[in-house]
Amino acid sequence: MGEQERMVEAMLFASAEPVSVADLNARMPHGSDAAEALVHLRKRYEGRGVHLVRVGDAWAMRTAPDLGFLMQKETVETRKLSRAAVETLAIIAYHQPVTRAEIEEIRGVSVSRGTVDQLLELEWIRFGRRKMTPGRPVTFVVTESFLDHFGLETARDLPGLKELRAAGLLESRPLSGAVPVAGAEGDADLEEETEEGQSELFED
Amino acid sequence: MGEQERMVEAMLFASAEPVSVADLNARMPHGSDAAEALVHLRKRYEGRGVHLVRVGDAWAMRTAPDLGFLMQKETVETRKLSRAAVETLAIIAYHQPVTRAEIEEIRGVSVSRGTVDQLLELEWIRFGRRKMTPGRPVTFVVTESFLDHFGLETARDLPGLKELRAAGLLESRPLSGAVPVAGAEGDADLEEETEEGQSELFED
Amino acid sequence: MTPCNAVRGPMTETDHDSFDDGGAPSVEDRLAAEALIVDVDGFEGPLDVLLTLSRTQKVDLRRISVLALARQYLAFIDRARALRIELAADYLVMAAWLAFLKSRLLLPPDPEEEGPSGEDLAAHLAFQLERLQAMRDCAARIMARDRLGRDFFARGIPEDVTRVKKVTYTATLLDLMQAYARIRTKDEFRPYAFDRTNVLSLEQALDRLRGMIGFAGEWTDISAYLPREWLGDPVRRRSATAVTFAATLELVKEGRLELRQSETFAPIEMRRKTDPDG
Numbered sequence: 045m046g047e048q049e050r051m052v053e054a055m056l057f058a059s060a061e062p063v064s065v066a067d068l069n070a071r072m073p074h075g076s077d078a079a080e081a082l083v084h085l086r087k088r089y090e091g092r093g094v095h096l097v098r099v100g101d102a103w104a105m106r107t108a109p110d111l112g113f114l115m116q117k118e119t120v121e122t123r124k125l126s127r128a129a130v131e132t133l134a135i136i137a138y139h140q141p142v143t144r145a146e147i148e149e150i151r152g153v154s155v156s157r158g159t160v161d162q163l164l165e166l167e168w169i170r171f172g173r174r175k176m177t178p179g180r181p182v183t184f185v186v187t188e189s190f191l192d193h194f195g196l197e198t199a200r201d202l203p204g205l206k207e208l209r210a211a212g213l214l215e216s217r218p219l220s221g222a223v224p225v226a227g228a229e230g231d232a233d234l235e236e237e238t239e240e241g242q243s244e245l246f247e248d
Numbered sequence: 249m250g251e252q253e254r255m256v257e258a259m260l261f262a263s264a265e266p267v268s269v270a271d272l273n274a275r276m277p278h279g280s281d282a283a284e285a286l287v288h289l290r291k292r293y294e295g296r297g298v299h300l301v302r303v304g305d306a307w308a309m310r311t312a313p314d315l316g317f318l319m320q321k322e323t324v325e326t327r328k329l330s331r332a333a334v335e336t337l338a339i340i341a342y343h344q345p346v347t348r349a350e351i352e353e354i355r356g357v358s359v360s361r362g363t364v365d366q367l368l369e370l371e372w373i374r375f376g377r378r379k380m381t382p383g384r385p386v387t388f389v390v391t392e393s394f395l396d397h398f399g400l401e402t403a404r405d406l407p408g409l410k411e412l413r414a415a416g417l418l419e420s421r422p423l424s425g426a427v428p429v430a431g432a433e434g435d436a437d438l439e440e441e442t443e444e445g446q447s448e449l450f451e452d
Numbered sequence: 453m454t455p456c457n458a459v460r461g462p463m464t465e466t467d468h469d470s471f472d473d474g475g476a477p478s479v480e481d482r483l484a485a486e487a488l489i490v491d492v493d494g495f496e497g498p499l500d501v502l503l504t505l506s507r508t509q510k511v512d513l514r515r516i517s518v519l520a521l522a523r524q525y526l527a528f529i530d531r532a533r534a535l536r537i538e539l540a541a542d543y544l545v546m547a548a549w550l551a552f553l554k555s556r557l558l559l560p561p562d563p564e565e566e567g568p569s570g571e572d573l574a575a576h577l578a579f580q581l582e583r584l585q586a587m588r589d590c591a592a593r594i595m596a597r598d599r600l601g602r603d604f605f606a607r608g609i610p611e612d613v614t615r616v617k618k619v620t621y622t623a624t625l626l627d628l629m630q631a632y633a634r635i636r637t638k639d640e641f642r643p644y645a646f647d648r649t650n651v652l653s654l655e656q657a658l659d660r661l662r663g664m665i666g667f668a669g670e671w672t673d674i675s676a677y678l679p680r681e682w683l684g685d686p687v688r689r690r691s692a693t694a695v696t697f698a699a700t701l702e703l704v705k706e707g708r709l710e711l712r713q714s715e716t717f718a719p720i721e722m723r724r725k726t727d728p729d730g
Contacts, residue, residue, distance in 0.1 A: 054315040
């Protein structure tokens with residue numbers, strides 16, 4: 045086993061969080077190639093009780109999912125997410141970067157602050173770049189820790205992404221006078237959007 | 249790799265503390281033999297970046313001791329060398345090989361041990377040959393890494409007094425007053441006072 | 453509680469054709485509408501209701517009859533009103549919009565009318581329903597994945613990276629040369645006891661006075677004998693004054709000079725001592 049492979053193995057083992065290739069290289073002696081060591085290491089851990097997984101630009105060691113039954117002790121009780129939160133998360137993952145207005149357009153209801161806060165708090169979403177549209181609204185994107193939590197290498201590996209794209213379901217197709225978005229759980233700062241939707245309705 | 253070995257591997261990896269053989273057995277399917285799996289697993293991790301170690305009655309995974317350096321993140325802080333050190337270094341560079349007594353004579357103040365130690369530690373100076381004078385005092389010379397750091401090929405490339413003056417580095421403002429040689433272990437901080445102290449005497 | 457479950461039961465027998473004939477709602481229809489109403493709090497807004505209703509058509513969402521869907525929704529709203537169930541404003545807004553859509557779909561297109569046609573709006577609604585359904589499916593697929601901390605696990609005893617602070621010292625060649633220049637400059641002046649440039653020596657003053665004394669026949673302020681180049685700088689002037697005075701005292705002692713002062717702090721005057729013998 046190569047010395048660099050040992051080093052990468054040790055560093056990934058020691059960390060609960062994914063470690064980026066850049067970080068690995070920075071910690072290894074000058075001239076090391078973590079990326080190459082990772083390829084070998086990944087192969088070495090195939091079929092083992094512990095796997096090497098890629099999470100975005102980083103790598104982590106994780107136990108094999110089929111052995112989850114052994115880990116009741118380690119299982120962390122997670123707060124059950126509301127349906128609104130789960131749907132919002134999915135919309136952000138598949139449509140990212142996506143604005144709040146776009147999420148509301150897709151769900152047909154306004155997004156409550158609490159839902160977004162919950163996802164932000166879980167560190168499954170974060171703010172992305174502002175959109176270059178009037179008002180420069182903030183966007184949301186999913187995080188590395190979202191990928192880590194759901195065992196995804198990249199956001200491109202989301203289930204059914206290709207099919208959705210092929211079906212045109214990920215395109216933004218605004219249509220004036222279309223189905224109104226209303227605020228079932230709306231809060232104050234969302235009123236603008238909902239009003240807009242409704243006023244368009246009554247203009248005709 | 250045996251299924252039991254995989255299980256033990258995953259459990260040891262994920263556990264927040266060392267796990268006893270009894271505990272491992274209790275968590276594995278009925279009829280499993282954790283002790284045997286441990287023997288195989290331990291062998292498998294020999295020479296790797298991670299070791300299987302025994303902690304009392306329990307087992308845990310630990311990064312290999314020789315890779316401890318990877319678990320440290322160095323933050324490098326750059327500081328300016330003290331004036332005493334720069335002056336001492338300059339004297340050694342221009343007068344090498346030079347004894348401590350000679351440095352003190354030129355600087356007019358005694359050279360603290362700390363200053364010399366610091367320069368030795370930086371590997372900018374090293375001990376030269378002993379001088380063939382009574383007491384055979386050690387001399388100091390500058391090192392390759394000194395030349396490296398200051399971008400010099402040899403110490404002879406250092407500009408002479410004339411060039412220093414031409415370059416405006418020898419200030420025309422004359423320094424006034426006698427410069428008493430400070431006490432034996434007098435430290436470097438004194439020099440500023442001695443240099444400027446007396447000129448004030450003659451000013452309004 | 454998901455509203456879908458509440459709806460699916462009674463609606464399974466419904467044939468979507470029954471909506472298109474425009475006749476009175478069937479028993480199943482009414483049951484379905486009531487089930488929806490009972491569950492109205494469980495819905496995530498009108499689009500959710502529409503999606504639930506659209507399932508009763510048992511067709512691909514792409515081939516949904518939006519007209520039928522509009523009728524279903526309006527029937528649902530009517531039923532709720534009949535039962536005096538208060539519906540949130542957005543449900544009524546949707547009802548109004550669907551009524552408008554329905555009329556657009558049924559009436560021949562008005563060439564004067566601007567904006568999207570009824571077909572456009574219907575297609576968009578179908579698209580929205582399909583997209584919402586797709587997102588729900590995706591959400592379910594994501595949540596059904598193996599999850600960190602439930603199905604797979606991170607390192608239980610992470611070893612933290614310790615921070616080690618390392619201090620490096622630097623100096624530039626310029627620092628070095630300046631330091632050396634500083635020392636050498638100091639070195640040049642080291643043998644002198646004090647600052648020569650600003651101090652007139654007694655020897656200098658005596659030499660000077662001896663040369664000039666022959667011309668001092670009248671009482672003259674000794675300050676007139678100070679070297680001109682020493683008058684500008686107060687430090688030099690003070691030194692020259694003191695030394696010149698000291699020199700006159702020396703000459704008085706030698707018997708070659710007389711000094712006088714009219715009062716304290718008055719100017720000191722000097723005169724060549726006339727030789728009593730000559």
